[in-house]
Structure formats: C-alpha cells, structure tokens
Amino acid sequence: MVCIFGCTQAMSQKPKLLILELWGLGDLAIASRFIAAASEKYEVTVLSKPYAHDLQQALWTKAKVISFVAPWTAFRGKYRLFKWPWQQLLQLAHQLRKEKFDLAVSGRWDPRDHAWMRVCGVKKCIGFPRSGSKHLLHHPLPLPDEKAHRYDQWKLVGEALDIEIPDWKYRNAEPNPARCIKTAIIHTGAAQPVRVWPLDRYHQLIKAIEEQNISIQLICDADQASWWKKNNRHPMVPQSVSALIEHLKTGDIFIGNDSGPGHLAAALDLPTLTIFGPQLTEWFRPAHPQGMVVEGKDCEYKPCFDNCRFETPHCMTGVTLEGVKEMMQTFLNQFTTAQN
Numbered sequence: 001m002v003c004i005f006g007c008t009q010a011m012s013q014k015p016k017l018l019i020l021e022l023w024g025l026g027d028l029a030i031a032s033r034f035i036a037a038a039s040e041k042y043e044v045t046v047l048s049k050p051y052a053h054d055l056q057q058a059l060w061t062k063a064k065v066i067s068f069v070a071p072w073t074a075f076r077g078k079y080r081l082f083k084w085p086w087q088q089l090l091q092l093a094h095q096l097r098k099e100k101f102d103l104a105v106s107g108r109w110d111p112r113d114h115a116w117m118r119v120c121g122v123k124k125c126i127g128f129p130r131s132g133s134k135h136l137l138h139h140p141l142p143l144p145d146e147k148a149h150r151y152d153q154w155k156l157v158g159e160a161l162d163i164e165i166p167d168w169k170y171r172n173a174e175p176n177p178a179r180c181i182k183t184a185i186i187h188t189g190a191a192q193p194v195r196v197w198p199l200d201r202y203h204q205l206i207k208a209i210e211e212q213n214i215s216i217q218l219i220c221d222a223d224q225a226s227w228w229k230k231n232n233r234h235p236m237v238p239q240s241v242s243a244l245i246e247h248l249k250t251g252d253i254f255i256g257n258d259s260g261p262g263h264l265a266a267a268l269d270l271p272t273l274t275i276f277g278p279q280l281t282e283w284f285r286p287a288h289p290q291g292m293v294v295e296g297k298d299c300e301y302k303p304c305f306d307n308c309r310f311e312t313p314h315c316m317t318g319v320t321l322e323g324v325k326e327m328m329q330t331f332l333n334q335f336t337t338a339q340n
Contacts, residue, residue, distance in 0.1 A: 015043065016043045016102045019104075025049075026264070039063045055264075097120055107153045114133040115133070127141065141156060148282075192306040194308045195306070196257055197275045199228070201324070219236045244264065253270055254271070262274050263287070271291055271334070274293045275316075281293045296316060
C-alpha cells in the first residue's frame with residue numbers, strides 16, 4: 001500500500017487523486033469500477049476524452065472529469081509533433097498543476113502517461129514502468145502478467161492504494177436463471193472496420209434470436225444505417241455516449257463486436273456475447289462474469305492492433321454464422337428466456 005503523506009500524518013480531508021485513462025471508450029468503461037471505488041476514499045479527477053462526462057453521470061458520479069484528447073492517442077499520425085496543439089497542452093498542464101494533486105495513477109505501462117503525471121506536478125506518481133519510465137514514477141508497481149486483462153491491471157493499482165474492487169471473474173459467476181431475457185441489444189459497429197463482423201451474418205443471427213421470442217434493440221454506426229434500412233430493419237444510431245447508455249439500459253443482454261459499447265454494457269451489468277477478431281480475448285473481453293466470447297480466427301499477426309496486413313480481416317470474416325449461433329445458445333442457456 002502507498003503511504004501518501006507519511007504514516008503518522010492524519011488526513012483531515014480526502015487526498016486528491018488524478019486518474020489517467022486517455023484512450024478509448026472501452027478502456028474507460030473497464031476502469032469504471034476502480035474509479036467508483038476510488039471516489040469513496042479519494043477526491044478523484046479523471047483525465048480522459050470528453051465522453052468521460054457521459055460515463056461519470058452513469059457510473060461514477062462522485063468523480064470530477066477534465067477532458068483531454070491526447071494527441072498521441074490518434075490512430076494514425078500520432079507523432080506529427082508540428083500538428084500537436086502545444087498551446088492547449090501547456091494550458092492544461094498549468095490547470096492541473098494548480099490542482100496540487102497528491103497522487104496520480106495510470107493502469108497502463110505507458111511512459112507517456114508517466115511523463116504527463118510529472119509535467120502536471122503530481123506529488124506521487126504510481127504506475128507500471130516501461131522503457132525506463134520507472135525514473136518518472138515515485139512508486140513503480142510490479143508488472144502484471146503480459147496477458148493480464150486490463151481490468152486486472154486496475155485491480156493491481158487498487159491494491160497499491162488500499163482500494164478493493166471485485167474480481168470480475170468470480171463476481172456472481174454462477175448461471176443466473178432468475179435473469180429473464182426479454183430484450184437483446186445488438187450493436188453491429190466498432191471504432192475500426194477490422195473489428196466488424198459482416199452485417200449479413202448479423203442479420204441472420206437476429207432472425208435466430210427472434211425465433212426464441214426475444215425482442216431486438218438494434219444499434220449501429222452511422223455508416224451502417226442505410227444497409228439495415230434496405231433490409232427492413234430500423235436501427236438506432238446514438239449521437240452521443242449518453243444516448244448509447246440510455247439505449248443499453250433498455251436491454252437484458254448485449255451482443256456485438258469487440259468495441260467500446262460492449263465494455264460499456266458490461267459496466268452497466270449487461271451480460272455480453274462478444275465477437276472477436278484481431279484482438280486477444282484474454283486482454284479485452286468485456287468484464288462481466290456471465291459474458292462469453294467468440295474467438296476470432298487464428299492469424300500469425302494477432303494481435304495486430306487493428307493494422308491488418310490483408311485486404312480483408314480474415315480473423316473476422318472467418319468467424320462463421322454457425323459458430324456464433326452455437327455460442328449464442330450456450331450464452332442464452334445461462335438465463336431464462338420467454339421460450340423456456
């Protein structure tokens with residue numbers, strides 16, 4: 001456990017904790033249980049992309065949010081330094097230094113996070129060192145297993161701060177027939193095209209689910225809407241993360257690609273069935289104890305971090321409808337449905 005002010009100094013108020021999660025929606029959703037638990041013991045500020053405000057309202061209302069789109073999180077061209085918003089970066093650093101944070105933490109072994117903590121004048125920086133960044137950390141943590149789930153990395157950070165978050169693998173892990181499945185949320189989009197399972201297969205999967213007297217709430221990305229309308233479906237296209245959250249709350253289960261909405265669904269306690277492609281399930285399967293995954297097909301370059309070497313992502317296109325339907329039935333058998 002990290003000693004913040006010296007073991008004999010009493011704390012008259014909560015110490016100020018800065019939490020960095022600068023990447024995707026799914027990453028922030030995975031961190032949500034840590035953020036919520038930390039907010040009980042610390043005065044928490046989350047530094048993240050603007051949609052953190054939407055998650056704050058739904059999942060961790062006691063935390064404060066400061067928006068920051070870090071230029072090094074861009075998918076392409078992240079190190080074109082002449083395009084970085086240097087003035088805004090300096091202004092943000094000044095703003096954060098004025099906050100006088102007692103601690104800062106990051107769940108990534110990312111030297112850029114560690115450097116930013118130091119730039120912001122945090123008293124104690126805590127994280128997983130990499131590439132020499134242990135010299136930037138006041139409390140470098142032992143590295144987790146290289147195949148540890150992202151949630152488990154936050155759990156290790158929590159242990160260092162004496163913050164307990166549940167082990168999701170064993171949190172109510174038994175099948176739950178008391179959960180009656182009436183509505184399935186199907187989300188067919190993803191941030192990167194290589195993670196999208198073919199829409200025509202989703203269409204057939206939806207028909208199979210409807211045959212079990214389960215209603216469908218279809219959500220898609222904007223560029224998929226016309227395809228669905230041509231096939232006599234009327235999808236929802238959320239214009240914000242808060243709108244997405246409201247749609248997710250109407251369902252009992254979630255089925256979709258390896259993407260942010262699936263992690264958000266798990267954080268909202270929806271069991272998830274996730275169709276994977278180029279990513280490793282042990283790192284990024286949604287953290288719900290009743291969640292299941294369909295593994296993407298083998299590829300010598302997996303994980304490719306969405307930089308597919310081929311014209312089409314065989315890891316996704318090789319996932320058959322029959323295989324997904326079989327896993328879907330195993331997934332549904334955990335619960336009570338209108339049919340049974």
